[in-house]
Amino acid sequence: MASTGLSPEYHRRIPFYRNVKTLAILAQVVFILLVGLLFWYLYSNMVEGMRRSNIPSGFDFLDDTAGFPISEGIAYEPTDTYARAFVVGLVNTLRVSALGIVLATLLGIVIGIARLSSNWLLRTVASAYVQLIRNIPLIVLLIFIFVGVILKLPRVRDAVGIEGVLLLSNRGLAMAWPRSSDSYNLWVPWLVGSLVVGVVVYEARRRYLKRVDRPGASLPWALLAMFGVIVLGAVITTLISGRFPLVLDRPRPAGFNLVGGTALTGEFFALLMGLTLYTAAFIAEIVRGGILAVSKGQREAARALGLTPAQTMRLVIFPQALRVIIPPMTNQYLNLTKNSSLGIAIGYFDLFNVSKTIFNQSGRTVPVIVLVMASYLSISLLTSLIMNIYNRRMRVVER
Amino acid sequence: MRFKQAPVLVGMLVLALLLAACGGASPAAPTESPGQNTPQAQTGATQAPVAATGNTLQVVRDRGQLICGVNNQLPGFGSVDAQGNFNGFDIDFCKAIAAAVFGDATKVQYRPLSAQERFPAVQTREVDVLIRNTTWTVSRDTTVGLDFAPTTFYDGQGMMVRKADNISSLEDMDGASVCVQSGTTTELNLADSFRSRNLQLNAVVFETHDAAVAAYDEGRCDGFTTDKSGLVSTLVKLRNPADHVILDVTMSKEPLGPAVLQGDTQWKDIVTWVVFGLFNAEELGVTQANVESMLNSDDPNIRRLLGVEGELGQGLGLDNDFMVDVIKAVGNYGEIYDRNLGPNTPFNLPRGINAQWTDGGLIYGPPFR
The missing domain is CATH 1.10.3720.10 (MetI-like)
Incomplete structure (x- = not known):
């Protein structure tokens, strides 16, 4: 530690409050303490303020029923929490x-x-x-796009696009979307199989390229092989069960909106x-x-x-x-x-x-x-x- | 290098845990003394001086201005005219409270608040009183921490639709898109109404009233819902008001009235009795025009209301004749109603249940004595 070459007496003569190393550590400790105090002050101020105004804290309310509607995204009912x-x-x-x-x-x-x-x-x-x-500013751009572009699209009754495939209105874009049919379960093994085939082809191709020491891509081969297996599976499933494993769910007008298919909101x-x-x-x-x-x-x-x-x-x-x-x-x-x-x-x-x-x-x-x-x-x-x-x-x- | 930001995350987690910890503690406090009312039990437990929560009147006087949280997007109740002046039914109650405190109805600073901003604004004392078509509900009175003054307008939630859609009731609206403002009881009632009728609902929720109306007007939604008073004032703003109709359904009870921060009984009493004073003034026939001459009235009820007799104002920390200033500034309840919503306005809203109790309505002012 004392590698400065000066005599031990020299080090002994320096009081700790003039030792640069001690001071540096001390300064850091004080700084951390001050920052900590500041945060503690802010935090206790918030807690005190919340208590004085009777604002409840804690996260227990998260289990209560929400009650409000959300009509976008994953499954949700107003009765959820x-x-x-x-x-x-x-x-x-x-x-x-x-x-x-x-x-x-x-x-x-x-x-x-x-x-x-x-x-x-x-x-x-x-x-x-x-x-x-x-x-x-982004907010201006957003409001312009929403009010000036999306809302000005045709109303849902006069939605434009290809009937039953792709319909655009100011409520969003309704698209035809594949849904599983009765024979879907027969097709699943083929999907899993295609994944295995894909990995095998990828590895084989990669090793082959390495062996012959030539540049080239492996992924397209693997994807092609996967696609082949999936199509083959679909054809065989259809031949066995008489039904294609997927059906196309088309958007169609019903009541006030388009139902069926899938939709992205405006x-x-x-x-x-x-x-x-x-x-x-x-x-x-x-x-x-x-x-x-x-x-x-x-x-x-x-x-x-x-x-x-x-x-x-x-x-x-x-x-x-x-x-x-x-x-x-x-x-x-x-x-x-x-x-x-x-x-x-x-x-x-x-x-x-x-x-x-x-x-x-x-x-x-x-x-x-x-x-x-x-x-x-x-x-x-x-x-x-x-x-x-x-x-x-x-x-x-x-x- | 890999987790440079980790301390921040840890900090957030610690903060979250601390919050959870103190949340766990506070519900326990009232259970120790179940006999007491929660607000009192809590102020007692905080060791904070009671004065800290009971000085709104002093704060307002020292400031020289009343800060009133209002709506600026609801014509008839609270909106801004071409000259930048606030006016409307709710605004007149702000003026009435300022007149009661200062004797001058202009000493009000209006703070326009969105539906979502309004409660934090009261909780943090950014506003002294919230008069922004706010529905009185039990959760707002308790967990949100508000105290409600008497209802100034009995409203109910309605639904506006296009005439062309041939909708006559909510049952015809299965699967419909409905535009609604977020952060309101309206949003909850809408969900409840559709749920109880087993109807599919596509709610399109906007932060501001104007955005929700604009989206409805452009056909983004099949229906627009808010309180009926709001529907009436919205209808006038639509591009073709004649194409729309308000359904004859009431989805909820919406008693609207002023709200203050819980815990300051004196301030709540002031707001409460200014409102009751306006009710009484209408019942007793005291108007903006005749208030001076009414000072010489022989009717003891009128004499007490106007502070000629008794020391009723002092009990509130105000001048005894505070109602004289109030009535001079805004008139009685009926005059406020007629000026903002009555037959000479575009809204022409019938008094309905907002008539005096003597006329079969719900407006009933307890006696001044």
């Missing part, structure tokens, strides 16, 4: 966020690459899109569209920055080797740009998820919307808000964890 309502909201948030992330990424990459295009028109349109969308559409368009503008800028960060020599070398511009982008530039792109991309994904809480403005039953109704009906504002914060935090941490893992895998490429 608050906890169930909360879960419905959570699933709805995850649904719109996950889909939004995928779509925003695809759109963002396309626009980001378009911004660097040598085609003047493409470049200008992409750049105008980014400038326009980035400078509008609110879901509006929110998904808003989040996708908005986030894509930011992702486009990140992609553009990432591509510009790849040195010019890489492109020139690739072109000199005779790769086409598309190949250059796909095989040389983009994989290297990914390293720059992924970390800020995580931010955008988190933003998109958190921004989905704006769905409340257009009547989408997301986590925040449902939670506000829960605390309004139950009077338990603070516990519900804590639950909401914990949920968003967990979603965000999970997203960044996944992105960090992906980021590390991408970095291995670096030499």
Whole structure:
């Protein structure tokens, strides 16, 4: 420890309050104490305030009957509990966020690459899109899409689209959807079998490619094999039982709405569209920055080797740009998820919307808000964890 | 590096546990003294000085303004005109309370609140009184922590539909989409009404009244539901009011009235007796126009109401003649009703059960004595 080379007397002469090491530790302890005190003060202030105003706390109310309707997402009845309502909201948030992330990424990459295009028109349109969308508050964009686009779609009686397949109205998009028929159970073994066949084909193909030491893809082969087994299964099932394992459930007008098939509500559409368009503008800028960060020599070398511009982008530039792109991309994904809480403005039953109704009906504002914060935090941490893992895998490429 | 954010999550969990812990403790407190009323038992247990919950009148006086939580989207009850002035039935009660406290009906700061914001606003004392077409229910009176003044308007939930849909009752609405504002008893009643009739419901829930109406007007929904008073004022705002009809069903009882934070009996008494005073003024025939001359009335009931006789105002912490200022500012209950909802307004809402008890209604003011 005493490796300074000075005499032991020297160390002994320094009182502890002038020893830099002691002081540093002391300062940190004091700092932690102060932060702790601050939080304790804030917390006790909240508890005291809640008690003074007779605001109840605790989570026992979650078992009470919710009583309010939610008509979006997984199965739910007004007779279910608050906890169930909360879960419905959570699933709805995850649904719109996950889909939004995928779509925003695809759109963002396309626009980001378009911004660097040598085609003047493409470049200008992409750049105008980014400038326009980035400078509008998301809530304004959402309300515009909902009131100005979705609600202006034809009414449900005059829904447009292909009769019985795809019908669009201001209540959303109704689609034909496959449902299982009587012979579905006979088909299930084939589905399981196809999975096994897929794995086997994938492994075999991968080993073969390794043995002959040639580049090539294994996944398409596996998918093709799976598809073959599934179709074969369907044909045989139909021959045995005389019924196709799936029936197409078509949307048809009944009473006030379209019934049958599956439907995406107008609110879901509006929110998904808003989040996708908005986030894509930011992702486009990140992609553009990432591509510009790849040195010019890489492109020139690739072109000199005779790769086409598309190949250059796909095989040389983009994989290297990914390293720059992924970390800020995580931010955008988190933003998109958190921004989905704006769905409340257009009547989408997301986590925040449902939670506000829960605390309004139950009077338990603070516990519900804590639950909401914990949920968003967990979603965000999970997203960044996944992105960090992906980021590390991408970095291995670096030499 | 892997779990940099883990401490935050741990912190949240700890906070959640702490909340759960103190939630477990508070229900236990009243059971120790089952004889007492819960609010008293709890204020006793907090060791907080009683003055902390009993000083709203002083706070309002020191501030020089009454902060009134209101609606700004419900014409007739609470809305903003082209000049930016608040007016409506509920707004007049805000003015009445300000007149009672300050002798000046303009000393009100209006705080427009959404249905979901209103209870936290009262709980956190952001507003002194909430007069925002709020239904009196047992859970709001207890767990939400409010105290309700007398009902100023007896309402009931109705349903508005398109004439073209040929709907005559709720039974015709199986599978219909209904636009509704979130965070209201309306939302719960709607679910109950459909459930009890075994009907399928597609509720489309919006945070604001205006958004729900806009969606209904665009045909997103087959029906729009809210209190009948709200339906009447909404109907005027639709693109083609003639295309819509209000069904002859009442899904609920909705007694609407002012609410204050539980625990301050003096402040609740003030709000209560300003409302009763307005009821009594109508019954006794005291109006905005004749209140000055009524000061010389021989009727002891009128003399006590106007503070010429007795010390009734002092008991509330107000001037004895507080009702004179109130009536001068807004008139009696009937005048408030007629000015905002009566025959000379676009709403032309009949008094119905909101008539004086002497006319077969439910408006009944206990005596001033």
